[in-house]
Amino acid sequence: MSEKTLVEGIREALDEELARDPNVFITGTDIGPRGGVFLATQGLYAKYGPRRIIDSPLAESSIIGVGIGAAMNGMRPVCEIQFADFIHPAYNQIVNEAARMFYRSGGQYCVPLVIRCPYGGGVGGGLYHSQSVEATFAHVPGLKVVIPSNPRDAKGLLKSAIRDNNPVLFLEPKKGYRAIKGEVPEGEYTEPLGVAKVTRAGDDITVYAYGMMHFYCVQAADQVAEEGISVELVDLRTLNPLDKATVLQSFKKTGKALIVYEDNRFVGFGAEIAALLCEEAFEHMDAPIMRLAGPDVPAVPYSRPLQDWFMPDVQRIVEAMRKLAAY
Amino acid sequence: MGTPVIMPQLGESVVEGKIGKWLKKVGDEVKLYEPIFEVETDKVTTEVTASGEGTLLKLYFDEGDTVQAGALVAYIGQPGETPPEASSISVHDAHSAGEASKTQPAEVQPAPQRGRGPTRLSPVVARIAAEYNVDVSQIQGTGEGGRITKRDILAYIESRSQVDERGETRGAESRVGSEAELAPWEYPSTGELFKPSEETAPPAPTQPTPRAPDASRPTSPTTDVVPLSSMRRAIAEHMVRSVQTSPHATTVWEVDCSQISAHREANKAAFERDGAHLTFLPYFIVATVQALKRHPRVNSSWEERGIVLHRTINIGVAVSLPDGLIVPVIHNADALSLLGLAQAIHDLAERARSGRLRPNEVQGGTFTITNHGGFGSLFATPIIHQPQCAILGIGKIEKRPVVVDAGGTDALTIRPMAYLSLSFDHRVLDGADADHFMATLKWTLENWHAP
Numbered sequence: 116m117s118e119k120t121l122v123e124g125i126r127e128a129l130d131e132e133l134a135r136d137p138n139v140f141i142t143g144t145d146i147g148p149r150g151g152v153f154l155a156t157q158g159l160y161a162k163y164g165p166r167r168i169i170d171s172p173l174a175e176s177s178i179i180g181v182g183i184g185a186a187m188n189g190m191r192p193v194c195e196i197q198f199a200d201f202i203h204p205a206y207n208q209i210v211n212e213a214a215r216m217f218y219r220s221g222g223q224y225c226v227p228l229v230i231r232c233p234y235g236g237g238v239g240g241g242l243y244h245s246q247s248v249e250a251t252f253a254h255v256p257g258l259k260v261v262i263p264s265n266p267r268d269a270k271g272l273l274k275s276a277i278r279d280n281n282p283v284l285f286l287e288p289k290k291g292y293r294a295i296k297g298e299v300p301e302g303e304y305t306e307p308l309g310v311a312k313v314t315r316a317g318d319d320i321t322v323y324a325y326g327m328m329h330f331y332c333v334q335a336a337d338q339v340a341e342e343g344i345s346v347e348l349v350d351l352r353t354l355n356p357l358d359k360a361t362v363l364q365s366f367k368k369t370g371k372a373l374i375v376y377e378d379n380r381f382v383g384f385g386a387e388i389a390a391l392l393c394e395e396a397f398e399h400m401d402a403p404i405m406r407l408a409g410p411d412v413p414a415v416p417y418s419r420p421l422q423d424w425f426m427p428d429v430q431r432i433v434e435a436m437r438k439l440a441a442y
Numbered sequence: 443m444g445t446p447v448i449m450p451q452l453g454e455s456v457v458e459g460k461i462g463k464w465l466k467k468v469g470d471e472v473k474l475y476e477p478i479f480e481v482e483t484d485k486v487t488t489e490v491t492a493s494g495e496g497t498l499l500k501l502y503f504d505e506g507d508t509v510q511a512g513a514l515v516a517y518i519g520q521p522g523e524t525p526p527e528a529s530s531i532s533v534h535d536a537h538s539a540g541e542a543s544k545t546q547p548a549e550v551q552p553a554p555q556r557g558r559g560p561t562r563l564s565p566v567v568a569r570i571a572a573e574y575n576v577d578v579s580q581i582q583g584t585g586e587g588g589r590i591t592k593r594d595i596l597a598y599i600e601s602r603s604q605v606d607e608r609g610e611t612r613g614a615e616s617r618v619g620s621e622a623e624l625a626p627w628e629y630p631s632t633g634e635l636f637k638p639s640e641e642t643a644p645p646a647p648t649q650p651t652p653r654a655p656d657a658s659r660p661t662s663p664t665t666d667v668v669p670l671s672s673m674r675r676a677i678a679e680h681m682v683r684s685v686q687t688s689p690h691a692t693t694v695w696e697v698d699c700s701q702i703s704a705h706r707e708a709n710k711a712a713f714e715r716d717g718a719h720l721t722f723l724p725y726f727i728v729a730t731v732q733a734l735k736r737h738p739r740v741n742s743s744w745e746e747r748g749i750v751l752h753r754t755i756n757i758g759v760a761v762s763l764p765d766g767l768i769v770p771v772i773h774n775a776d777a778l779s780l781l782g783l784a785q786a787i788h789d790l791a792e793r794a795r796s797g798r799l800r801p802n803e804v805q806g807g808t809f810t811i812t813n814h815g816g817f818g819s820l821f822a823t824p825i826i827h828q829p830q831c832a833i834l835g836i837g838k839i840e841k842r843p844v845v846v847d848a849g850g851t852d853a854l855t856i857r858p859m860a861y862l863s864l865s866f867d868h869r870v871l872d873g874a875d876a877d878h879f880m881a882t883l884k885w886t887l888e889n890w891h892a893p
Contacts, residue, residue, distance in 0.1 A: 137667045137669060138669050187672065188671050188672055189669060189670050189671045189672045189674070189675060190669060217636070217637050222637070224672075225637040257636070280638065281637055319593075356636070370566045370592045397565050398565050399565070399566045399569075400565040401564045401565075401566045401567065401591060401592040441585070441586055442586045442589070442591070
């Protein structure tokens with residue numbers, strides 16, 4: 116075991132999968148000799164060469180379109196969209212083609228494609244470099260949506276995503292690329308898709324989070340623990356398919372749920388969790404289900420004070436935890 | 443207009459009170475602020491006074507009843523006036539638990555304390571209260587505004603069962619419907635929306651596997667790796683499955699193609715005029731169809747319930763592609779003339795090479811022909827296209843010296859000859875069956891007359 120950053124976990128996963136399977140290749144903007152804007156692919160071009168680490172034109176629909184075609188013909192492409200904000204030109208390829216191919220062809224074709232995509236705000240990126248897009252894509256049947264919250268999971272989940280026979284949107288918390296550090300096991304391991312993880316056991320309230328917000332929730336849970344509030348923290352890890360069993364099991368224990376996400380609140384992923392709890396665990400409910408999320412404004416503002424106003428942070432999570440525990 | 447007497451809320455966390463003693467009887471005159479009854483809580487006993495004047499017309503509860511705060515307990519009005527119906531909630535009526543409960547105050551004035559009703563329970567508290575038969579009025583709430591939390595009721599049950607010798611507590615198993623009872627559309631998008639990854643994903647190299655050395659190939663200076671296309675994988679899968687499924691045996695026959703060569707030479711130009719390029723293949727298909735009609739067992743499939751004889755004759759023709767092969771099918775080949783077959787072959791082969799075949803055009807074959815002679819091969823041992831029971835290979839037609847009977851004496855002559863190989867499923871056919879079929883095929887080709 117050694118301590119690594121989240122982006123190092125990503126890079127290791129890519130490196131190991133490229134070495135393991137000759138069908139794996141990477142394409143995206145600036146991912147070649149430049150190593151990607153966040154250096155997630157640093158060193159891979161030198162190691163695997165231009166036939167497997169392929170710089171693409173600045174055209175997301177083409178990056179994904181190429182990936183779909185290659186995937187349908189037996190390759191395992193990993194496409195990088197530089198920022199989640201730029202994924203929208205490829206929406207048609209992802210939703211109409213990649214996600215539906217297996218269903219549409221009656222199982223004759225599958226699209227083993229991974230789309231890596233840094234998401235999230237809090238880095239001074241303003242309108243075009245801060246978006247969270249998970250709710251939009253988690254809505255699409257046939258597309259898996261995965262968001263790691265720590266280096267160990269980032270590596271293990273990405274390896275599983277590459278080996279998966281279905282299109283996987285792999286959203287990486289860009290603010291956490293270097294801010295989140297953690298132990299990464301040596302050697303081969305994977306983390307399964309579709310399985311949430313209870314990262315902290317507690318009795319009073321359940322907090323559901325993923326990605327960067329999970330990182331904040333860990334700190335917030337530490338704070339309120341000193342006040343005697345026992346928080347059970349569930350890292351969702353895969354939003355689609357959702358691990359309903361783990362989500363419900365924790366709620367049945369505490370009866371109180373808080374969902375924390377930085378995407379816009381309205382029709383966000385928290386709404387799906389809340390609906391699931393209402394439908395399948397109503398008789399265990401001991402408090403109104405709470406959401407702490409980004410506000411419903413069109414984008415994360417560039418101004419630092421306004422960005423801080425937008426972003427859920429440790430202090431806000433602490434306050435929400437207290438309020439829910441006191442109910 | 444009379445004056446209702448309401449059970450007050452005595453303190454923030456107090457949700458109800460017990461009527462200790464009525465200080466007035468029905469019919470008594472009541473003055474403003476005159477005490478009407480005593481209310482007891484576990485903290486305090488106090489008098490409740492009238493907020494209006496008149497005659498006490500009705501008492502809604504008896505002494506000793508516990509009444510929810512905000513409930514109508516008495517009514518002051520003018521003699522002859524009809525007091526309103528009892529519509530309050532008696533949380534804990536010692537005489538008749540449940541009676542007059544479950545209804546909200548209707549015509550009473552607003553409760554002194556606004557906001558959440560005092561006995562509004564969360565779903566989990568309501569459920570536990572029902573399961574353990576708990577009188578929630580006995581529980582001191584610690585939640586927001588004195589709300590009874592799940593923890594409160596569980597602590598109460600815990601303390602009660604310690605006191606209660608009988609300890610008749612029921613299990614707190616969930617009554618939520620099990621997963622199995624849910625309708626399919628209640629499940630998240632799993633199942634066939636996603637292809638299981640274990641199907642084709644390469645194994646994780648946790649231990650040395652045959653695949654592990656491959657991983658180093660791309661960077662090795664002496665080897666190259668050709669990625670497996672989905673067609674390559676499909677062919678590989680089918681070939682392995684076929685040889686594992688059917689015990690293959692192959693019989694080879696030699697055929698004199700003089701007759702069909704002569705016919706072809708004579709009719710080539712006429713066929714060209716009809717837009718068809720006449721090759722030898724249609725002749726072999728016609729002869730195969732004849733032989734299959736004569737020997738229907740060759741046009742069959744092995745199944746556990748028996749040998750399934752196909753009434754239709756659908757001939758698959760293997761077409762090679764740059765990275766593999768595909769087998770388009772001529773459906774109802776027995777209904778087509780030589781010209782029709784020539785046109786069908788040309789059309790299917792063209793579209794196979796340009797990837798424009800429709801799914802039904804590669805399905806439903808009952809017998810397959812592979813024309814390996816086109817590449818110079820003399821004879822081959824083809825692999826059966828499952829679930830058919832035989833495949834015919836056509837070798838190259840070439841001129842060879844052969845011995846013929848020339849009016850009772852042997853003579854050496856030159857004839858266009860070809861070897862035909864039939865690979866067959868030995869579960870279905872024996873060698874004699876296969877050779878009877880081949881004999882018919884040979885006879886038809888060597889005694890060609892335009893059908």
